Amino acid sequence: MRWLLALLALALSAPTFADSNLPPAYWSDRQLPDARQEAEAQALMEQVRCLVCQGQSIADSNAELAGDMRDLVRRRIAAGEKPAAIRAWLVQRYGSWISYKPTAEPAAWPLWLAPLALLIAGALLIRRRIRR
Amino acid sequence: MSRAIRFAPLLVLALIVGALIWRLVTPSDSSVHSTLEGKPVPAFDLGPALDTKPALRSRDLATGKPHLVNVFASWCVPCIAEVKVLQQLKARGVSVEGIAIRDRPEDLVEFLGRNGDPYERIGSDPQSSVQISLGSSGVPESFVVDGAGVIRYQHIGPVETTDVPMILAKLEQAR
Numbered sequence: 001m002r003w004l005l006a007l008l009a010l011a012l013s014a015p016t017f018a019d020s021n022l023p024p025a026y027w028s029d030r031q032l033p034d035a036r037q038e039a040e041a042q043a044l045m046e047q048v049r050c051l052v053c054q055g056q057s058i059a060d061s062n063a064e065l066a067g068d069m070r071d072l073v074r075r076r077i078a079a080g081e082k083p084a085a086i087r088a089w090l091v092q093r094y095g096s097w098i099s100y101k102p103t104a105e106p107a108a109w110p111l112w113l114a115p116l117a118l119l120i121a122g123a124l125l126i127r128r129r130i131r132r
Numbered sequence: 133m134s135r136a137i138r139f140a141p142l143l144v145l146a147l148i149v150g151a152l153i154w155r156l157v158t159p160s161d162s163s164v165h166s167t168l169e170g171k172p173v174p175a176f177d178l179g180p181a182l183d184t185k186p187a188l189r190s191r192d193l194a195t196g197k198p199h200l201v202n203v204f205a206s207w208c209v210p211c212i213a214e215v216k217v218l219q220q221l222k223a224r225g226v227s228v229e230g231i232a233i234r235d236r237p238e239d240l241v242e243f244l245g246r247n248g249d250p251y252e253r254i255g256s257d258p259q260s261s262v263q264i265s266l267g268s269s270g271v272p273e274s275f276v277v278d279g280a281g282v283i284r285y286q287h288i289g290p291v292e293t294t295d296v297p298m299i300l301a302k303l304e305q306a307r
Contacts, residue, residue, distance in 0.1 A: 020207045020234035025259045051164055051269035064234065065270070068260035093267035095167045 019064055027074035028067030034078075041074045044083040047100045048073070048090060057100065163288045166267025166275075173201075173281050174265045178255025181232040181240055188229055188255030194281030198306040200226050200299065201275040202251070202291075203263055205233045206243035208271040214290035215243075218250040221296065226303060230254035233263055233271055274299075278306035 032038040045059035052063035058070055076086050090098045102108055168174070173190045180187035193199050202218060204211045218228050230251040232240055240254070257263055266275065268286075276285040276299070284306040291299055 020205060021236055021239060022234045022258055054162060054164075065260055065263075068234075069264060071259055072261060072264060090264075093166060093168060093265065094164055094269070097164065 024064070024067045025071035027071040027078075029070075030074075032074055032078055037077050038074075040083050041070075041077040044077070044086060045070055045073055048087070049098050049100060051094070051098075164267075164269040165288070166283070166286045168267045168283050169286055171283060173275075173277055173283055174262075176255075176262045176265060178231065178257055178262055181230070181235060181254040181256035182237055185251065186253045188231060188253045190281065192229070192253060193277045194279070196279040197227065198279055198284075198303045199229050199277045200303065201229045201231060201277055203231045203233060203266070203268050203271055203273045203275075205271045206235050206239040208233075210290040211272045212243075212247050214272050214292075215247045215250060217291050217293055217296065219248050220293070221291075221299065222250040224296075224300065226300070227252055231257050231262055233257050233260055276302045276306050 032041060042059065046057045048058045048069065050056045050058050050061035050063055050066045050069075052065050053061045056066075058066040058073070073086060077083065087099055087101070096103050096105060102111065104112075173193055175190045177189045178187055186192075188201075193201065200218075200221065202214075204214070222228050228250045230253065232254050235256060235258070244251075255262070266283075268275075270288075272290050274287040274291055275283050276287075278284050285302045287295070287299070
């Protein structure tokens with residue numbers, strides 16, 4: 001039994017080795033000294049999707065690549081780059097998928113129009129009931 | 133109420149169940165594709181990953197002949213199997229260039245010593261910055277870059293033995 005447990009623990013330990021041996025990037029878990037810049041970086045990081053844990057933002061994710069992306073965002077903000085420009089740079093590489101902020105692209109039109117259409121349909125339905 | 137409309141909820145249910153079954157049978161592709169295919173490699177200048185091997189710059193790729201740029205790491209398990217396939221490609225005359233993600237020289241020496249070394253150059257990318265600028269989302273990934281330095285194809289995941297003819301064809305097209 002003890003052997004079995006030990007083997008099971010060994011089998012489950014594999015993810016420990018799935019990361020690199022390097023320490024996290026400098027700015028990955030460190031706030032920028034300028035509070036306004038840090039707030040800008042934080043707001044952007046919450047809207048950038050993690051490439052590894054795809055349901056999370058890079059602000060939430062513990063993946064190493066997310067840490068490297070936080071480092072990249074903070075470095076660029078500290079260098080004076082605008083958050084919109086950094087977002088555009090990322091979208092240029094990974095597509096609009098990378099950003100959680102809804103876009104106005106034609107693919108997203110049904111998302112914007114569906115609530116309006118449903119509201120109108122509901123209003124028409126109610127009007128017909130009241131008239132009756 | 134007409135007879136047909138009574139069956140509407142059943143129809144809706146059937147549609148939902150159908151959609152669920154369809155997604156179970158064909159799971160969605162969760163890999164992230166770079167949108168840089170067909171565009172030039174972003175300019176980069178990586179330091180050498182090893183003392184014994186030249187570093188990798190984007191300039192080294194626009195040399196008039198196609199290159200296979202492999203994004204890898206010594207700590208990446210699928211890379212162990214892939215590096216052997218890359219050696220087969222090298223034996224067929226392919227220039228294989230490496231970008232080592234978050235790696236240490238001592239780990240790389242051990243990795244290449246144990247599994248073989250197909251790389252002409254290896255650039256060290258300790259903060260994944262070039263990886264991100266390429267639109268790559270993990271290791272291993274490979275990019276077919278043509279002689280003008282334009283990305284022609286992105287291969288997500290390890291290049292396997294069965295992929296060799298396809299990769300060779302992509303490199304031929306990029307000539």
